[in-house]
Amino acid sequence: MIEKKISKDAWEILRQYTDARIALGRTGSSLSTQNILSLNEAHAQARDSIYKHFDKNSIEQSLLQLHHEVFLLNSKVRDKKEFLLRPDLGRRLCDDSITVIQKANIKKAFDVCISVSDGLSATAVNSHAIPFIGHLLKKLIDANLSIAPICLIENGRVAISDEIGSLLKAKVSIILIGERPGLSSSDSMGVYLTYHPKVGNTDEQRNCVSNIRLGGMPFEEAAREIFILTAASIRLNMGGTLLKNSLSITDNQ
Amino acid sequence: MYRSTSGHINYTFKDLKTLMAKATPFRSGDALAGLVADSHQERVAAQICLANLPLSVFLQEMLIPYETDEITQLIFDTHDQKSFSQISSFTVGEFRDWLLSEQTDQAVIDMIRPGLTPEMIAAVSKIMRNQDLILVASKIEIVTRFRNTIGLKGRFSTRLQPNHPTDDLKGIAASIIDGLFYGNGDAVIGINPAKDDIQNTAAILNMLNELISRFSIPTQSSVLCHLTTTLQLIEKKAPVDLIFQSIGGTQKTNDSFGINLKMLQEAYDAGLSIQRGTVGQNFMYFETGQGSSLSANAHSGVDQQTCEARAYAVARKFNPMLVNSVVGFIGPEYLYDGKQITRAALEDHFCGKMMGLPMGMDICYTNHAEADANDMDNLLVLMGAAGCNFIMGVPGTDDIMLNYQSTSFHDAMFVRKMFHLKPAPEFENWLMDNGWMDEKGIMQLPNTAHPMLQYLQS
Numbered sequence: 013m014i015e016k017k018i019s020k021d022a023w024e025i026l027r028q029y030t031d032a033r034i035a036l037g038r039t040g041s042s043l044s045t046q047n048i049l050s051l052n053e054a055h056a057q058a059r060d061s062i063y064k065h066f067d068k069n070s071i072e073q074s075l076l077q078l079h080h081e082v083f084l085l086n087s088k089v090r091d092k093k094e095f096l097l098r099p100d101l102g103r104r105l106c107d108d109s110i111t112v113i114q115k116a117n118i119k120k121a122f123d124v125c126i127s128v129s130d131g132l133s134a135t136a137v138n139s140h141a142i143p144f145i146g147h148l149l150k151k152l153i154d155a156n157l158s159i160a161p162i163c164l165i166e167n168g169r170v171a172i173s174d175e176i177g178s179l180l181k182a183k184v185s186i187i188l189i190g191e192r193p194g195l196s197s198s199d200s201m202g203v204y205l206t207y208h209p210k211v212g213n214t215d216e217q218r219n220c221v222s223n224i225r226l227g228g229m230p231f232e233e234a235a236r237e238i239f240i241l242t243a244a245s246i247r248l249n250m251g252g253t254l255l256k257n258s259l260s261i262t263d264n265q
Numbered sequence: 266m267y268r269s270t271s272g273h274i275n276y277t278f279k280d281l282k283t284l285m286a287k288a289t290p291f292r293s294g295d296a297l298a299g300l301v302a303d304s305h306q307e308r309v310a311a312q313i314c315l316a317n318l319p320l321s322v323f324l325q326e327m328l329i330p331y332e333t334d335e336i337t338q339l340i341f342d343t344h345d346q347k348s349f350s351q352i353s354s355f356t357v358g359e360f361r362d363w364l365l366s367e368q369t370d371q372a373v374i375d376m377i378r379p380g381l382t383p384e385m386i387a388a389v390s391k392i393m394r395n396q397d398l399i400l401v402a403s404k405i406e407i408v409t410r411f412r413n414t415i416g417l418k419g420r421f422s423t424r425l426q427p428n429h430p431t432d433d434l435k436g437i438a439a440s441i442i443d444g445l446f447y448g449n450g451d452a453v454i455g456i457n458p459a460k461d462d463i464q465n466t467a468a469i470l471n472m473l474n475e476l477i478s479r480f481s482i483p484t485q486s487s488v489l490c491h492l493t494t495t496l497q498l499i500e501k502k503a504p505v506d507l508i509f510q511s512i513g514g515t516q517k518t519n520d521s522f523g524i525n526l527k528m529l530q531e532a533y534d535a536g537l538s539i540q541r542g543t544v545g546q547n548f549m550y551f552e553t554g555q556g557s558s559l560s561a562n563a564h565s566g567v568d569q570q571t572c573e574a575r576a577y578a579v580a581r582k583f584n585p586m587l588v589n590s591v592v593g594f595i596g597p598e599y600l601y602d603g604k605q606i607t608r609a610a611l612e613d614h615f616c617g618k619m620m621g622l623p624m625g626m627d628i629c630y631t632n633h634a635e636a637d638a639n640d641m642d643n644l645l646v647l648m649g650a651a652g653c654n655f656i657m658g659v660p661g662t663d664d665i666m667l668n669y670q671s672t673s674f675h676d677a678m679f680v681r682k683m684f685h686l687k688p689a690p691e692f693e694n695w696l697m698d699n700g701w702m703d704e705k706g707i708m709q710l711p712n713t714a715h716p717m718l719q720y721l722q723s
Binding site: 019021022023025026027029030031032033034035036038041042043047051052054055058059062096097098099100132191192193194195196197198200223 | 293296297427428429430433435436437438439440442443446596597598601631632633637638660661662663664665668669670673675678679682708710711713718721722
């Protein structure tokens with residue numbers, strides 16, 4: 013009988029300190045079959061999360077139950093391949109979607125508008141959008157902030173929240189979006205907040221809470237952080253790096 | 266205006282940067298920028314036209330105006346006419362032929378190098394096949410020194426990249442120990458911090474310094490924070506080994522990174538003042554990558570590969586210890602698939618070596634690119650063949666902080682085995698002294714009593 017030749021690593025105990033893939037052992041200089049297959053599996057999950065169906069209807073149903081009006085929208089992107097190749101098109105609403113918002117004929121302005129888009133991981137928003145929004149809405153309502161109809165956008169990039177926010181005349185535009193999936197986290201959701209949303213805003217004008225998922229940033233904590241940023245943004249009339257700096261100065265005092 | 270004919274069709278290219286862009290092998294970033302050839306035939310026509318241009322054209326027509334770009338100024342102000350005079354009669358095509366010839370060796374390339382501009386090197390790379398990029402790069406040995414010697418022929422090094430999503434010091438240390446046991450970390454132990462503030466980066470640096478000193482590891486550390494943070498760390502007497510910065514090939518790109526040549530010079534002077542190297546004083550570490558200029562809307566109509574080559578002019582001014590392109594990190598809108606990532610990596614490595622840089626490669630991809638581990642295996646072999654100075658070493662390929670896949674500790678063992686390569690000599694001796702590597706370069710299991718195994722338990 014020929015002996016099996018996988019060498020285990022004597023330092024497996026170090027795995028308690030990190031989620032990194034350490035102490036994998038080896039056969040010769042190569043990874044074991046088991047490790048190769050587990051990497052393949054993680055990659056498959058990440059790939060699938062990008063191409064997974066964005067379940068707008070189920071999110072819409074849940075929002076209607078929370079008594080919240082919903083707009084179903086699309087970016088200018090036609091399919092996932094174009095989404096990946098043309099970030100510029102993912103930042104703008106298609107003409108039909110602009111019409112949807114205009115036809116609603118909303119006269120008043122809002123403090124906050126909230127959008128949800130699949131971005132790079134439909135898996136993330138399919139499962140995390142509703143629990144997060146539940147926590148956030150409660151805090152916004154308690155603070156007497158007015159909230160625009162919630163927009164669900166297929167194939168959107170973060171900056172599409174600028175166009176939506178300006179069409180809905182919101183002081184602060186918030187977007188929940190599927191983040192670039194990692195090998196160990198294919199369902200990470202990011203939430204971006206922009207004060208005075210308008211087309212052409214850049215990233216330093218935004219604030220962000222990322223890595224929202226089970227095992228990452230908890231929903232309630234993320235919602236609390238976004239609420240604090242939203243309230244401060246409206247109170248101080250600023251956002252992005254400016255807001256972050258002025259909040260950290262206040263923290264230090 | 267440049268003209269060319271292919272298949273009885275006449276093509277015109279309005280200026281040199283348009284010709285360069287249209288001659289570039291297809292990639293998504295140039296398409297996004299609206300710079301690509303309209304057809305395969307137009308691309309070949311541009312390549313034919315480019316091949317027939319004298320190299321001296323690049324001294325007459327600037328791709329980005331001298332008046333508005335300090336990198337153009339740097340390139341032209343440091344250009345050495347005397348070195349150039351030896352190849353001044355070449356066309357771009359003849360330059361390729363000459364680079365591939367038997368008589369063109371390292372010594373000749375070293376001699377003409379001060380006469381080369383990044384644009385000339387980018388131009389010739391556009392008409393080179395992948396095997397040409399490998400062959401010419403493999404002729405060039407670029408050696409740098411700090412606490413060890415990187416880039417010698419027959420050697421292959423890795424940056425140990427033990428990132429952690431919350432910068433937990435024990436978590437980082439666990440990945441470092443794992444990497445060291447696998448013979449990784451001779452190029453640098455380099456951490457991308459999750460938080461770029463002084464307290465956090467100083468804590469990581471102190472931990473690295475303590476680990477390197479306690480086990481007398483002949484390597485250097487780096488925390489890949491912004492230059493301005495590193496300068497403050499040096500001021501506060503934190504143990505800074507290599508000074509890191511991301512750089513780009515246009516002034517506007519560097520504006521978007523919050524740096525300029527003056528700031529890089531200040532950092533270089535600060536590094537010179539602390540003298541922490543033992544066998545040499547190459548202490549700058551630069552990262553680059555095709556697409557950064559377009560991403561910052563700072564490309565001025567120049568294709569992404571030429572912008573990248575211009576970044577190497579910035580790097581070479583500061584005698585870096587390490588330079589690597591982070592080739593597949595930027596995403597599919599710039600490099601769509603394994604084929605484009607592979608081509609870009611070979612171009613970047615070739616251009617970097619031609620510019621005299623200690624070129625490494627972050628052989629990597631994101632999960633939204635049309636690429637997978639097999640594409641990276643292929644590229645890894647190509648980089649081994651091309652004589653790349655170093656790659657990354659990430660536990661199990663999975664960077665849990667940056668959320669992308671690079672090469673693993675195992676990959677480094679693989680490429681060393683396939684090409685009979687050893688780690689940096691000082692680091693090799695250290696591994697052998699510890700009994701972790703035998704004289705044939707085969708990794709051995711560490712003795713369970715080794716103090717490094719106890720390091721985190723104590």
